Amino acid sequence: MDAVSTSLGEEHAQPRPGRGRRPSAEVRAEILASAAGLLFAEGLGAVTFDRVSAESGASRTTLHKWWPTRGALAAEAYFASVKRDLDFVDTGDIESDVRTQLHAFARLMTVEPAGRAVRELIGAAQTDPALRAAFVEAYSRPRRQEAVEVLAVAKSRGQIRQDVSLEILVDQLWGACYHRLLLLDEPLDDRLVDEFVSNAFAGARPR
Known part of the structure; x- marks a missing residue:
């Protein structure tokens, strides 16, 4: 991941109580895992930024910065x-x-x-x-x-x-x-x- 993406991920990651902000790589992995879970359980229609944000704890801003569409997010989640x-x-x-x-x-x-x-x-x-x-x-x-x-x-x-x-x-x-x-x-x-x-x-x- 490039420096810009890392900076964006650290800026928008939701902090954990008592632990500060999560590393960008951890945030991305959790987003992809949440998106894959929705994709496999309910289908592509379930992979929305709102639901993935709620499932992963990452902000919608982070999701929009890293993926231009929910489909692009779903595709990367599938591969991962x-x-x-x-x-x-x-x-x-x-x-x-x-x-x-x-x-x-x-x-x-x-x-x-x-x-x-x-x-x-x-x-x-x-x-x-x-x-x-x-x-x-x-x-x-x-x-x-x-x-x-x-x-x-x-x-x-x-x-x-x-x-x-x-x-x-x-x-x-x-x-x-x-x-x-x-x-x-x-x-x-x-x-x-x-x-x-x-x-x-x-x-x-x-x-």
Whole structure:
């Protein structure tokens, strides 16, 4: 976080009795946790500055300084909440590691409240430029880049052909999952994920 944001957060954070003002990072984390709780429990419509302010104890001024719209706040809260669930493992077997991550992703999207939340966020992003920018910057672009970096390590180990575009491979795998979730509204389970992974790596493995 930059110095300006830190200053703003310290200026508008609500003091705790006997403890002075809270650090900016603590205020931001509590705001995001409160927003995520509302998003997952009640949906995007529940994430308003009034309710998040009441839940977190941060002032509305702080929220407006850090996030231009409630949608932008909801998008960052979503990413902060699910990031750990979507981390990659590194066992040395890229096909197995991608399969493990995609299993976790599929469960998050189909079993956990995060699935409904991300569909709401993507839908609302079509008419809320601030939400769209926040979703891209805080979630979709970092997730895509992380996957590309994991695949790049596998390519350096000789597990993926040198002429394979890693960005296209990411789009093939995660894009197929989003396609089923958002456009087709059809089941996404471990069996189907395994088929996606097997098909993609059949073409990506060294011959």
